[in-house]
Amino acid sequence: MAKAQYNADSITVLEGLEAVRKRPGMYIGSVGTKGLNHLIYEILDNAVDEHLAGYCSQIWVTLEADGSCTVRDSGRGIPVGMHAKGVSAERVVFTTLHAGGKFDNQAYKTSGGLHGVGSSVVNALSERMRVNVYQDGKIYHDAYERGVPAVELQDGLLPVLGKTKETGTEINFLPDGEIFEKTRFKAEWLKSRLHETAYLNPGLTITYANRRPGEEETRVYSEPEGIVAYVKELNAGKTPVHDPIYFKGEADGIQVEAAFQFVDTFEENILGFCNNIFTQEGGTHLVGFKTRFTMLINNYAKELGILKDKDAKFTGADTRNGMTAIVAVKHPDPIFEGQTKTKLASADATRAVFSITGDELQLYFDRNLEVLKGVIGCAEKSAKIRRAEEKAKTNLLTKSRFSFDSNGKLANCESRDAEKCEIFIVEGDSAGGSAKSARDRMYQAILPIRGKILNVEKASIDKVLANAEIKTMINAFGCGFSEGYGNDFDISKLRYHKIILMTDADVDGSHIDTLLLTFLYRFMPELIYNGHVYIAMPPLFKVIPKKGPEQYLYDERELEKYRKTHKGDFILQRYKGLGEMDAAQLWETTLDPENRVLKRVEIEDARMASEVTEMLMGSDVAPRRQFIYDHADEAEIDA
DSSP, X not given: OOOOOOSGGGXXXXXXXXXXHHSTHHHHSOSSHHHHHHHHHHHHHHHHHHHHTTXXXXXXXXXXXXXXXXXXXXXXXXXXXXXXXXXXXXXXHHHSTTOSSOSSSSSOSSOOSOTTSHHHHHHHTEEEEEEEEEETTEEXXXXXXXXXXXXXXXXXXOOEEEEOSOOEEEEEEEEOTTTOSOOOOOHHHHHHHHHXXXXXXXXXXXXXXXXXXXXXXXXXXXXXXXXXHHXXXXXXXXOBXXXXXXXXXXXXXEEEEEEEEEBSSOOOEEXXXXXXXXXXXXXXXXXXXXXXXXXXXXXXXXXXXXXXXXXXXXXXXXHHTTEEXXXXXXXXXXXXXXXXXXXXXXXXXXXXXXXXXXXXXXXXHHHOHHHHHHHHHHHHHXXXXXXXXXXXXXXXXXXXXXXXXXTSOOBOOSOOOTTTOEEEXXXXXXXXXXXXXXXXXXXXXXXXXXXXXXXXXXXXXXXXXXXXXXXXXXXXXXXOOEETTXXXXXXXXXXXXXXXXXXXXXXXXXXXHHXXXXXXXXXXHHHHHTTOEEXXXXXXXXXXXXXXXXXXXXXXXXXXHHHHHOOSOEEEEEOSSGGGSOHHHHIIIIIOTTTOOEEEOOOSOHHHHHHHHHHHHSSOHHHHHHHHHHXXXXXXXXX
């Protein structure tokens, strides 16, 4: 057999936007729903940049009936004049990576767009795009098909559709089904992003419209109070310790704006933004805020005699438990980790936020002593609870220092290679018995649990750690946990790189999955963020035709499709639970890596995930009831 040649001819050069279509994940993170919605955010961010530059007060975002999206702004309009490349500047913007007006900080002092990448990336990943530019009393038009121009230029310039007194840019695009897994934008995520953008830009009005059949809706987002209103919304339904505190300032060319408020629930909720982009994983701006705030509270506590010389200082978590905060910076040239900007890495942002937080809060607290005492009181309560829970945690973990399997039910695998090992969390002893018989003993561990575990969203940490099922899981995984006041989590010690929830394909099974996911999300979120958590997909039916092969069907839709397409009689078996399958069937359908179907658990929006988990699994009934009413038509009822 001839060996393939590796020489100069083997090197492939992807021209223009081909690279984007070939590797879309490099530019928008994924080709799932998150990446799909990211297309809108890129165009939206460019419109917001016009607002930040002082030229745009209105943005309209519309989900069209045909599945496309239209974003229009009242800014200056993308330049349409002749570029040095010999064509309209608009054409350069939409067909050339790293072409834009954000590199020299002249047209835009700060920006949230991808520095000339966003518009061309959206164009490359759209089945079609239509662009209208309202400028100089005229409407200029351009169009593209999968990134390729579909309008002929006239002496290098765009054709004119008509006259106008308006200014701005209007972009309509339809995502490409050849690229994306789904092409239906997630309306709830979009509305959340638009409302968030309005909070961060108090002088901006955003009009949202959904024209998709059955979803018709129009909303206007305008928040004159800015991030102070955002903090109030996040704390709705909670008892505040004081009114929101707001400050802003500028250092080294970086604008810093922050608002915070303490409430009676001892949780920390601090959101960071850079140039209007939500930094999901935080970054240097939050480091500056948290570090300076902790130092400030400890210094004041010493000065007021609340902390004696012999007393240990409050920890950072102590000083921030109960705090809801928004920290937003405007940076002329930010450095992010990753193309999709989930973490700010600019070192100068730490210094700027640290300096302004210290200066502004010192002025505020010196003039508002009672508010300061209330904030320090929160830290005192937090420290007291922390010490009590650390003691309870130590007692629980050392008293039982449970062996590798504290309840005697874990059937461990033989291999100790974590990358190859997987553990199945199985509902009930019956299914656990079948799974133990069916598994590959070398790499698959089975841990049966009894029914529905504790809802950790409603329980104190001492009750959580006293729960037998939870203790067993913590011990089996081997990586500890991170929650509240302690942080013993070390993902390098994880014994299984796949943690697979395997429950019955019914409502009770889904409820158990939800309780398990709540536990993992609150106590071991890194497992989810790093892609270690999966949900098994056991079949609901088995069809045995008189002629032809037997077949497993995973839900009612597959059964309906089979009935429509299959000719002849067949026997239908319904599996009400995993325990009804014998070992061979369980291996064939759910355990065998070659044939099984797994769903990996991912978090698309960390902020929304936390809010929804608190709402659905917490103690407050009213918002949960409203959520159920609003989404009842989306429920899948087990037959």
